[in-house]
Amino acid sequence: MKKSVNKHLYALILAGGVGSRFWPFSRELEPKQFLNITGQGSLIQNTIRRLDKVVAPSNIYIISRNTYFYELKKQIKKFNIPESNILLEPQAKNTAPAIGLGSKFIAKLDKDAIVIVLPSDHYVPDYDNFRACIFKAAQIACLNFLVTIGIRPKRQSSGYGYIKVDRTKLFKLENRNIFYKVEKFFEKPSLEKIKKHFKGTDYFWNSGIFVWKASEFMDELKAYLPDLYKKIMSIRNNNDLVRVWKRVTPISVDYGILEHSKKIALIAANFSWADLGSWDALNEVLAKDVNGNVFQADSLDLGSKETCVFSRGNRLIATIGLEGLVIADTPDALLVCDRHKSQEVRKLIDDLKSLRRKEHIRHLCEKRPWGSYTVLQVGEGFKIKLVEIDPKKRLSLQSHSKRAEHWVVVHGCAKVTYSNKTKTVKSNQSIYIPKGTKHRLENITNLPLKIVEVQTGNYLEEDDIKRFEDDFDRLL
Amino acid sequence: MKKSVNKHLYALILAGGVGSRFWPFSRELEPKQFLNITGQGSLIQNTIRRLDKVVAPSNIYIISRNTYFYELKKQIKKFNIPESNILLEPQAKNTAPAIGLGSKFIAKLDKDAIVIVLPSDHYVPDYDNFRACIFKAAQIACLNFLVTIGIRPKRQSSGYGYIKVDRTKLFKLENRNIFYKVEKFFEKPSLEKIKKHFKGTDYFWNSGIFVWKASEFMDELKAYLPDLYKKIMSIRNNNDLVRVWKRVTPISVDYGILEHSKKIALIAANFSWADLGSWDALNEVLAKDVNGNVFQADSLDLGSKETCVFSRGNRLIATIGLEGLVIADTPDALLVCDRHKSQEVRKLIDDLKSLRRKEHIRHLCEKRPWGSYTVLQVGEGFKIKLVEIDPKKRLSLQSHSKRAEHWVVVHGCAKVTYSNKTKTVKSNQSIYIPKGTKHRLENITNLPLKIVEVQTGNYLEEDDIKRFEDDFDRLL
Numbered sequence: 001m002k003k004s005v006n007k008h009l010y011a012l013i014l015a016g017g018v019g020s021r022f023w024p025f026s027r028e029l030e031p032k033q034f035l036n037i038t039g040q041g042s043l044i045q046n047t048i049r050r051l052d053k054v055v056a057p058s059n060i061y062i063i064s065r066n067t068y069f070y071e072l073k074k075q076i077k078k079f080n081i082p083e084s085n086i087l088l089e090p091q092a093k094n095t096a097p098a099i100g101l102g103s104k105f106i107a108k109l110d111k112d113a114i115v116i117v118l119p120s121d122h123y124v125p126d127y128d129n130f131r132a133c134i135f136k137a138a139q140i141a142c143l144n145f146l147v148t149i150g151i152r153p154k155r156q157s158s159g160y161g162y163i164k165v166d167r168t169k170l171f172k173l174e175n176r177n178i179f180y181k182v183e184k185f186f187e188k189p190s191l192e193k194i195k196k197h198f199k200g201t202d203y204f205w206n207s208g209i210f211v212w213k214a215s216e217f218m219d220e221l222k223a224y225l226p227d228l229y230k231k232i233m234s235i236r237n238n239n240d241l242v243r244v245w246k247r248v249t250p251i252s253v254d255y256g257i258l259e260h261s262k263k264i265a266l267i268a269a270n271f272s273w274a275d276l277g278s279w280d281a282l283n284e285v286l287a288k289d290v291n292g293n294v295f296q297a298d299s300l301d302l303g304s305k306e307t308c309v310f311s312r313g314n315r316l317i318a319t320i321g322l323e324g325l326v327i328a329d330t331p332d333a334l335l336v337c338d339r340h341k342s343q344e345v346r347k348l349i350d351d352l353k354s355l356r357r358k359e360h361i362r363h364l365c366e367k368r369p370w371g372s373y374t375v376l377q378v379g380e381g382f383k384i385k386l387v388e389i390d391p392k393k394r395l396s397l398q399s400h401s402k403r404a405e406h407w408v409v410v411h412g413c414a415k416v417t418y419s420n421k422t423k424t425v426k427s428n429q430s431i432y433i434p435k436g437t438k439h440r441l442e443n444i445t446n447l448p449l450k451i452v453e454v455q456t457g458n459y460l461e462e463d464d465i466k467r468f469e470d471d472f473d474r475l476l
Numbered sequence: 477m478k479k480s481v482n483k484h485l486y487a488l489i490l491a492g493g494v495g496s497r498f499w500p501f502s503r504e505l506e507p508k509q510f511l512n513i514t515g516q517g518s519l520i521q522n523t524i525r526r527l528d529k530v531v532a533p534s535n536i537y538i539i540s541r542n543t544y545f546y547e548l549k550k551q552i553k554k555f556n557i558p559e560s561n562i563l564l565e566p567q568a569k570n571t572a573p574a575i576g577l578g579s580k581f582i583a584k585l586d587k588d589a590i591v592i593v594l595p596s597d598h599y600v601p602d603y604d605n606f607r608a609c610i611f612k613a614a615q616i617a618c619l620n621f622l623v624t625i626g627i628r629p630k631r632q633s634s635g636y637g638y639i640k641v642d643r644t645k646l647f648k649l650e651n652r653n654i655f656y657k658v659e660k661f662f663e664k665p666s667l668e669k670i671k672k673h674f675k676g677t678d679y680f681w682n683s684g685i686f687v688w689k690a691s692e693f694m695d696e697l698k699a700y701l702p703d704l705y706k707k708i709m710s711i712r713n714n715n716d717l718v719r720v721w722k723r724v725t726p727i728s729v730d731y732g733i734l735e736h737s738k739k740i741a742l743i744a745a746n747f748s749w750a751d752l753g754s755w756d757a758l759n760e761v762l763a764k765d766v767n768g769n770v771f772q773a774d775s776l777d778l779g780s781k782e783t784c785v786f787s788r789g790n791r792l793i794a795t796i797g798l799e800g801l802v803i804a805d806t807p808d809a810l811l812v813c814d815r816h817k818s819q820e821v822r823k824l825i826d827d828l829k830s831l832r833r834k835e836h837i838r839h840l841c842e843k844r845p846w847g848s849y850t851v852l853q854v855g856e857g858f859k860i861k862l863v864e865i866d867p868k869k870r871l872s873l874q875s876h877s878k879r880a881e882h883w884v885v886v887h888g889c890a891k892v893t894y895s896n897k898t899k900t901v902k903s904n905q906s907i908y909i910p911k912g913t914k915h916r917l918e919n920i921t922n923l924p925l926k927i928v929e930v931q932t933g934n935y936l937e938e939d940d941i942k943r944f945e946d947d948f949d950r951l952l
Contacts, residue, residue, distance in 0.1 A: 300827055302820050315807070316835050318824050321814035331791070334805065336812055338797035344778055348794050351776055359792050376852040377862055381903070382886035384860065384928055386853055406906050408882045408930040410858035427857070428932040430882050430906065452860055452930045454884040456904040
């Protein structure tokens, strides 16, 4: 195989997770893969960039969740990936069902397809070696192996799955490439077990990047997860999917298939890699100052060490004499955490859930298919929002039964429909939408439109909305 | 002297400082003494409460700065202290000039006055023993001593002035009361010096609470700071004050007088006391959980110890595995600080000053004589404020040359004057004030009035204001 785009080479990017350990930056409605966490573009965009010169854009498939569709569409727009390449799960069911669904879809299009399965939240700055490694893996996949990319452990960590290779089974390819037969998979073993047993060069971290023939994977799925296989094969349309997916049991591909299959091969990655599993992992990949600090914020420090400050707000963050902390600041939630305990953010999320709070679900600035809005203040009987509408986009034709809205245009020009009339409202002009009035807000220009919305009423929640027409299929 | 209010007993409360080490809660325009830092009322209000049954309200004088006049008036309203008892320095000049000015004022009213000088930012929960101690000090002051209340040191700290007493000069009063002659004052000696020399029961912390005859203090001022004395005596009216005060050299009463005077006596405080000099000091006086934490915030913690979280905002503050930190959160600035380094906040303030930032000067929610306003968002060409006008108060009659204003009333009812017309604007109604229009906003009701103000224009700073009439003397 030459180092050119092979027409049977496909990518399946897994983009349905939340990445909740990156809270408060990640939220259920704004998952980690969409965030520009490293300051170098969003993680999913960088995942796609790495595939340039490896897989043709038309062969890149992304499996995600319904909820993320519009944001995903926005994020992949520049890469010429067809919208129909976005596969949507009604609910997240862990990796085995998602990969099964995607592989079936791709295998149906091309029976000789070789699929590169990629998480959407990895950090791989070295594109050239990554690509070379993928091509090598594809060659091995042609020999009917399920190929996993192994990472040589940098330290003992309970944050990774481990793979043990069988060094007596070492293969050569074209007299150069070397790969191993896998002896055993271990899904995130305890630190105690790792320290005791997982020593020496037989052990690798599981990167979660896999390369295999779609047909070969489906065979293994049939062998080891026959019920899931049957369910996936029964899906003929979206209605089937919705019906079937409810009954699918979540299971990881590692646990469900890779731990059992006899066909697993491993090649060692020769590119630098981080899975950015938690705030602490991010600390490893970013440039630090002389004291080991990272400041991605409007910050002022006196004498801190090994401390990372990240901000999504515009507040000043002042630090004095800190050591080994992570500070992550957003307008409605702040995290201050011992960096060696950043895995525990997951527990925090559990607490937030059981307290029925909202800070793990949405940001104050919430994305919408037509743009975004930011809640600036909530008071007794009123709510203030800054609403931003993208060029050539419009909100639904809607009405509210419990609130009136005052709009002041502060940037751009709005077309406002209300009570079957339309009106142009320019910057420094305002309009009043009484309670119960059918209305629509539209940006017909090529420039962003910004509106301050002051809502008044006794009930000001998002669910007080009746939609009559919508460009984004949200009538139900 | 009986334990009743003595008509010659006066209080002089010093309320001109900023308390900058309590940043980001304290700001130049909202100093520590006005803050409800302990959750038990503002520090200056508690200072006044402690004087109940000691000094008649009409004998309580407060010396502060011009800038703080309206807030001070609001805060002391409930205590029946006459407004004319507020003495205002044009600029803060440290304690000796302030006490001199106040003492001269009081001495003129009552040549037999005994003055209790009190900082406005102390924490003294034990009112009964405080009062008993003050009465005892007043008795000693009658013997022409300058009496200082000494605190037995709780630890070695460079945050306090130290006083050495001469144990060979121990006095009795009415066969019961014991006080010491002071040998020497040391204004905040270094920790090194303290550890080496300041041992044993001869040393006390200087509480900064003094009791003396006004006439006696003026004599000592004349003796040891003759230039300041002459300047103060030359002041006959407010114009004199403004003119003279510019040329007054700042100096502390400790350094300028107490270190030199031969008439100093000390009585040991038998009440619990904290000067709340820094965040760490606050930690000492507040109730803690089993792990030694204080949470005065909407907070969620996993396993932190000896950590204090204070909030003036409404964000969630999540903490994991912290130890010995202070977190102080406000809408525009966050401090995360090793609690043993909380003295260094002062250095931060110096940095903010040299960076010409504003976070040390004002809060986003800024108090005004008529109420307050909060900046919610600043964008290109617009600014959004929530304006709250107290009952029966009104803003100045004003105009802006560079901005228009859209007002939406969200609570209460406004009387709006614009272009020589007046209009009543109720809740859920709005009004537009074009650029250049003379206008006035007024709350004629007995209920609070809240208005969302959307400003539009190319220049949106506070100094774009022309005032034509004002209830608060701000025409210049």
